[in-house]
Amino acid sequence: MRLRHLRLPLAALAGLVLLTGCPDKKTTETPDTTTAPPAEAALPPAPVFNADSAYAFTARQVAFGPRVPNSKAHVAAGNWLVAKFKSYGLKVMEQPFEAMTFDGTYIKARNIVVQYQPQAARRVAIFGHWDTRPFADDDKTKKNAPMDGASDGASAVAVALEMARVLSQQPDSLAPNVGVDFILFDAEDWGHDASTQAEVKNLLEGSGTDSWCLGSQYWAKNLLPKNYKAEYGVLLDMVGAKGGKFTREEMSRAKAGFALDKIWRVAARLGYSDFFRYEDTGGITDDHVYTNQAGIPTIDIYHHNNSNNYFPEYHHATADNMSIIDRKTLKAVGQTVLQALYVD
Template sequence: MRLLWRPAALLATTALLTACPDKKPAATESGSPTEEPLRKAPVFNADSAYAYTARQVSFGPRVPNTPAHVRCGDWLVAEFKKAGLTVQEQPFTAMAFDGNMLRGRNIVARFAPQAARRVALFAHWDTRPFADKDQKKPNAPLDGAVDGASGVAVLLELARQLAAQPDSLTPAVGVDFILFDAEDYGYDTSTQANLQNKLAGSGVESWCLGSQYWAKNLLPAGYKPEYGILLDMVGAKGARFSREQTSVQAAPEAVAKVWNTANRLGYSDYFLYQDAPGITDDHVFVNQAGIKCIDIIDHVPYGDEYFPPYHHTTQDNMSAVDRATLKAVGQTVLQTLYQE
């Protein structure tokens, strides 16, 4: 993903970059005394989510056009099917910024497909093919344990938990788990200025190729959930989640639901009532398809850098993953579903 806008050295002006801008959000900072009580929801299993993260990493870097990518995709499909979900695959071909033609596939797994009211949960399952922010190994592939695998792992555990519940204890909405491919094979002007972006001027963003394809070819056809939640970089030690500007602008009610639920569950140290610049991430294209979608992504001011230090480096491995963060995100999203 890339930054769109950010405060210039934390001043009032903003500059067009590769991620998103700062603005006062519409989300409520605390619940009212009359708010609905928290409903009973299953306990999110952070150990299981951690194991799902490690399993993805074990395939090797999940770079499109590689055997590891194919094997991991097959495993993801099998895991959703094992949980009893209805699964559809959406293969596509897209040109990357360097001219490579990528063979990708989006994966859609539906829980309670008969339910009329629906909520969409998104993540990307590919990894960046080069650690271009790494000071020592900028051309090395990376594990993507946090950036990619952690979001997918939370969705897999949520699917497993929902499928394990008797009908009387499932949420009042159907849930669609949608995994996007080829999100992270983009052109970064800050690290790749010596390369040519062959997509420049084409009308195609170099990042988020899978979600761009899905947004133009909705699967299921005519898909219209009440809202969507994108999970990206949701498993790191010390992670903090600010309210990203595009999310606040496009789906303020969903931002309020998630952040207030996190606060009520005791996760206010993770979900900060703080605004963040917007970023080009998969939720941008989901919103362009007419679906209100927010982004839960690790961001707290890191000086002039939007992203945390492990981002697009070889340090994004299992040593960066924390069960407590997976728990905070997973339980918050699970409780949000049960509040519907």
């Protein structure tokens, strides 16, 4: 995940509005206690998301080393992902592409598209990115050192892998009423950060191509499967660290509010409101910008930091390693998104 272009919500620009009023007068009416409020229907049965498995998937990706396009680790990790999804009996497609990064590097990359129940007309997309940033440019002591991308990249892919594994084991009688597409973008994190790379010229500026999210930009212009449609999409990004907190991002609210409300309601029903906060925050540039442009109403679930930094301390730093990965966070995200597939 990159340091994105932050847009403050309109409410923040307008300032705080204080609401005042008089306390209600006491009523002498006798409350009606004969009719209890209707009980909320129980959530439909859903498979159990295994946090230990997701943790192991995260560690396996990190073990390859930084998954930077054009590197041996990147190729090996991509091959492993394709083979792993295929081992679950799922339909796997690769979308190779070439691109130039902001610093003039020409890279070979590939998006990975995995389909569960490909015959289903109703579909939900789970998005993520599987590459790592080539330099820890936001690190306070090791600027531009290689980084593991344990939360920023690997954790989202791990959640997708575990969801795919669990779904592939369900008999037809316990399958959700939707098909699920796991779409993993490449070359997401090789972008120009003006706050840390002011001395480096962005060669893509003015070209019509954002230096971030190269894989999702390519996919949005070359949909795979062709003419792809989904009821909604969920972008996962930085979803595995201790103390993970996810807020209601501005573009998610504007473009896919119904999906955002659904995911947050499910999280609350499951007891994960400490992770999924009912807090509206500003818009960010992430892969969901381009999936929304492609006609897939998409929300972004990412680790939001309530400070001037906006992103957690490990963001684009060498601290983004396995030491920060927490099974509780993986469980909260994975179980919530998995359960939501079973809620109409």
